[in-house]
Amino acid sequence: MPHPNDPSLRSFIPVDPASDFPIQNLPYGVFSTKAAPAPRVGVAIGDHVLDLAVLEGEGLIDLAPAFDVFAQGSLNAFMALGPKVWSRTRARISELLRHDNPQLRDNKILRASALMPMADTRLHLPIAVAGYTDFYSSKEHATNVGVMFRGKDNALQPNWLHMPIAYNGRASTVVVSGTKVRRPRGQLKPPSAEVPSFGPCKRLDFELEMGVVVGQSSVMGEMLTEKQAEAMIFGFVMLNDWSARDIQQWEYVPLGPFQAKAFATSISPWIVTREALEPFRVQGPVQDPAPLPYLRQTEPNNYDLQLDVALRAAQMNEAANICRTNFRYMYWSSVQQLVHHASSGCAMNVGDLLGSGTISGPDKHQRGSLLEISWNGTEPVELAGGVKRTFLEDGDSLSFHGWCQGDGYRVGFGEVEGTIAPAV
Amino acid sequence: MPHPNDPSLRSFIPVDPASDFPIQNLPYGVFSTKAAPAPRVGVAIGDHVLDLAVLEGEGLIDLAPAFDVFAQGSLNAFMALGPKVWSRTRARISELLRHDNPQLRDNKILRASALMPMADTRLHLPIAVAGYTDFYSSKEHATNVGVMFRGKDNALQPNWLHMPIAYNGRASTVVVSGTKVRRPRGQLKPPSAEVPSFGPCKRLDFELEMGVVVGQSSVMGEMLTEKQAEAMIFGFVMLNDWSARDIQQWEYVPLGPFQAKAFATSISPWIVTREALEPFRVQGPVQDPAPLPYLRQTEPNNYDLQLDVALRAAQMNEAANICRTNFRYMYWSSVQQLVHHASSGCAMNVGDLLGSGTISGPDKHQRGSLLEISWNGTEPVELAGGVKRTFLEDGDSLSFHGWCQGDGYRVGFGEVEGTIAPAV
Numbered sequence: 001m002p003h004p005n006d007p008s009l010r011s012f013i014p015v016d017p018a019s020d021f022p023i024q025n026l027p028y029g030v031f032s033t034k035a036a037p038a039p040r041v042g043v044a045i046g047d048h049v050l051d052l053a054v055l056e057g058e059g060l061i062d063l064a065p066a067f068d069v070f071a072q073g074s075l076n077a078f079m080a081l082g083p084k085v086w087s088r089t090r091a092r093i094s095e096l097l098r099h100d101n102p103q104l105r106d107n108k109i110l111r112a113s114a115l116m117p118m119a120d121t122r123l124h125l126p127i128a129v130a131g132y133t134d135f136y137s138s139k140e141h142a143t144n145v146g147v148m149f150r151g152k153d154n155a156l157q158p159n160w161l162h163m164p165i166a167y168n169g170r171a172s173t174v175v176v177s178g179t180k181v182r183r184p185r186g187q188l189k190p191p192s193a194e195v196p197s198f199g200p201c202k203r204l205d206f207e208l209e210m211g212v213v214v215g216q217s218s219v220m221g222e223m224l225t226e227k228q229a230e231a232m233i234f235g236f237v238m239l240n241d242w243s244a245r246d247i248q249q250w251e252y253v254p255l256g257p258f259q260a261k262a263f264a265t266s267i268s269p270w271i272v273t274r275e276a277l278e279p280f281r282v283q284g285p286v287q288d289p290a291p292l293p294y295l296r297q298t299e300p301n302n303y304d305l306q307l308d309v310a311l312r313a314a315q316m317n318e319a320a321n322i323c324r325t326n327f328r329y330m331y332w333s334s335v336q337q338l339v340h341h342a343s344s345g346c347a348m349n350v351g352d353l354l355g356s357g358t359i360s361g362p363d364k365h366q367r368g369s370l371l372e373i374s375w376n377g378t379e380p381v382e383l384a385g386g387v388k389r390t391f392l393e394d395g396d397s398l399s400f401h402g403w404c405q406g407d408g409y410r411v412g413f414g415e416v417e418g419t420i421a422p423a424v
Numbered sequence: 425m426p427h428p429n430d431p432s433l434r435s436f437i438p439v440d441p442a443s444d445f446p447i448q449n450l451p452y453g454v455f456s457t458k459a460a461p462a463p464r465v466g467v468a469i470g471d472h473v474l475d476l477a478v479l480e481g482e483g484l485i486d487l488a489p490a491f492d493v494f495a496q497g498s499l500n501a502f503m504a505l506g507p508k509v510w511s512r513t514r515a516r517i518s519e520l521l522r523h524d525n526p527q528l529r530d531n532k533i534l535r536a537s538a539l540m541p542m543a544d545t546r547l548h549l550p551i552a553v554a555g556y557t558d559f560y561s562s563k564e565h566a567t568n569v570g571v572m573f574r575g576k577d578n579a580l581q582p583n584w585l586h587m588p589i590a591y592n593g594r595a596s597t598v599v600v601s602g603t604k605v606r607r608p609r610g611q612l613k614p615p616s617a618e619v620p621s622f623g624p625c626k627r628l629d630f631e632l633e634m635g636v637v638v639g640q641s642s643v644m645g646e647m648l649t650e651k652q653a654e655a656m657i658f659g660f661v662m663l664n665d666w667s668a669r670d671i672q673q674w675e676y677v678p679l680g681p682f683q684a685k686a687f688a689t690s691i692s693p694w695i696v697t698r699e700a701l702e703p704f705r706v707q708g709p710v711q712d713p714a715p716l717p718y719l720r721q722t723e724p725n726n727y728d729l730q731l732d733v734a735l736r737a738a739q740m741n742e743a744a745n746i747c748r749t750n751f752r753y754m755y756w757s758s759v760q761q762l763v764h765h766a767s768s769g770c771a772m773n774v775g776d777l778l779g780s781g782t783i784s785g786p787d788k789h790q791r792g793s794l795l796e797i798s799w800n801g802t803e804p805v806e807l808a809g810g811v812k813r814t815f816l817e818d819g820d821s822l823s824f825h826g827w828c829q830g831d832g833y834r835v836g837f838g839e840v841e842g843t844i845a846p847a848v
Contacts, residue, residue: 256680262770
């Protein structure tokens with residue numbers, strides 16, 4: 001049997017070469033339909049969704065001794081079964097979708113119940129988020145922010161090159177793409193004000209990130225090796241770490257961001273598996289100084305994954321691209337992040353979500369936040385028809401697209417979108 | 425029917441006046457026994473545990489339309505039922521335990537199945553922790569730390585008097601009293617070292633805190649009023665926010681503590697309800713400047729709650745008291761903390777745990793951490809028989825006791841204890 005990543009595979013569902021979801025991808029999500037409103041697990045194939053709960057119910061996917069794993073509103077139960085089951089299941093789904101396999105292709109009744117146009121589905125948050133952690137692992141982003149706030153000579157903090165810096169975020173407000181994002185209120189104290197006031201954020205921003213979905217738990221008190229950490233990663237999503245820059249500026253010393261990042265974090269609905277990204281692994285940037293032994297890598301753990309950010313103001317007909325960058329630029333890899341996260345003995349759980357940190361690149365058009373794009377509000381970006389932005393305004397719609405380009409096909413992430421609703 | 429807080433109430437189980445658990449308390453916990461190892465919900469009464477799953481099963485406590493609420497390994501399902509049910513249930517338990525009520529008292533078979541000596545039980549983590557947030561709300565603690573690290577003139581950060589500063593902690597490592605705490609490893613870079621190294625923490629500390637158990641959820645995007653926040657508080661536990669000072673010092677700029685606080689947080693097994701603490705409400709310190717309107721309080725939201733910290737090194741026969749302070753000193757109340765937490769629109773969940781921040785008082789013996797007690801390691805504290813400490817050593821056992829003193833009875837929290845195990 002060919003490997004599910006084999007570029008020559010074709011599905012019996014026709015898939016456009018520009019689609020994010022060919023048979024080489026098979027990302028997992030949670031969906032519902034009007035006819036069947038209970039959320040359940042599916043896989044994206046072209047512009048369709050394959051209902052895994054139906055396939056499991058029909059005995060076409062066997063997860064015994066576990067059962068009803070896909071008839072659930074999150075992927076957590078499936079993830080808990082571990083990497084061997086993830087791999088076996090993906091191979092089985094690939095087999096069922098192949099153009100030369102009649103089992104599902106020629107069973108009209110089964111096709112009608114198991115395959116539906118994605119346009120007819122509603123996509124839900126794919127995981128029950130156990131913990132949400134946000135890293136800060138792009139050297140370009142950390143440098144840009146550092147130059148803005150501390151000047152060129154002290155841009156990177158002394159610890160930055162030695163460990164993947166991170167903070168614990170708020171899991172309760174992780175939402176799926178398409179959820180409106182309400183402009184937060186908070187304490188604001190511009191440098192010119194004597195005392196803080198409370199009101200709507202005036203410097204609302206996005207952060208372009210990828211998110212690691214942790215699919216296995218670790219033992220409290222024990223560290224992880226590179227291999228162990230890698231095996232625990234179920235897959236990746238795109239992640240928008242919405243940020244209230246003015247709230248953050250006033251609150252973050254000395255304990256870090258709190259309400260500035262607590263109001264919403266959006267993720268894409270489809271989790272692209274680590275296995276599907278294997279062909280796109282690349283070496284990350286050279287790490288100098290060499291990381292301490294517990295953080296050393298023996299393998300390339302970065303991915304060649306293109307990322308686009310588009311912004312559409314309410315008065316615009318079409319979105320304008322404001323950033324095009326690549327996940328490969330990240331200084332600290334997701335594996336290093338996970339190893340560091342557990343290094344104190346911190347237990348990791350099924351459903352943990354790790355934000356990569358804002359993904360900026362070396363060029364100006366590769367900046368992954370408006371803070372950087374508008375250089376702290378001093379250089380407004382021109383969108384179209386005279387519309388300019390320093391930070392986000394009410395009604396703005398922000399969307400990320402991400403994909404790995406194969407030879408004649410893409411392994412993509414779809415979209416993560418959020419539109420700004422006015423403060424209450 | 426008398427109110428369950430009535431000081432004149434007596435239970436048919438004899439309770440020592442020095443006990444933490446008279447009929448005026450009735451704290452909730454999760455326990456199991458050798459004979460029945462499935463964790464379930466109970467209430468502490470004197471030196472006994474009352475099995476609420478048995479009472480619910482027998483129809484003596486009616487939570488309809490909910491059922492099997494107490495035959496569970498956490499209090500989350502019960503908490504989700506809301507403050508009216510909490511209050512009604514507590515009144516019913518009080519009624520069943522009263523010395524003049526024969527219903528349970530004289531039913532030998534029921535007593536044998538529903539009441540057991542606490543010494544024969546194992547106490548578990550009482551809640552499934554949804555999110556863990558740690559505040560920093562004692563002015564004395566923040567000032568002590570500030571003086572140590574920044575000098576007297578800049579002790580308090582400019583934001584401190586305007587909002588309850590906090591960071592998101594790690595929910596996955598909240599453990600119940602009695603769980604061994606493994607000394608964490610991490611990156612250390614003493615000021616004298618050129619580069620960091622990785623190894624066991626050398627400056628391991630405790631932090632004396634109270635924890636708020638949030639029993640209701642809030643709506644994402646919406647703020648809370650003082651009244652709403654108060655009504656969401658199910659109860660309180662004692663909380664030890666174990667801290668690796670050397671790891672923290674190197675990692676915390678600019679995003680706050682991460683691995684330094686991620687390895688363990690211990691809580692006491694019994695949740696004392698907010699209702700049981702009502703008689704001990706007191707006015708907190710004067711807040712000057714006056715808080716912004718969203719943080720203003722119309723009621724006294726502090727509690728007169730005495731707290732003791734005892735440290736016993738492996739070679740000591742008896743623990744030595746190293747701190748005696750009071751929860752009433754907290755500058756920001758738990759209600760203000762919760763209001764601030766939701767102020768950006770951050771959704772709160774059933775099972776959220778909010779650490780108060782280290783509780784120090786104005787006097788030297790009221791310092792709630794070894795960092796303060798030993799003044800950053802410069803003034804070792806004498807325990808007994810020549811044993812001194814700056815920070816915690818392997819084998820040290822640390823325990824908190826806390827209680828509100830009524831007239832002839834106590835509403836207490838029992839103990840939260842942790843013993844340091846060596847690093848792996």
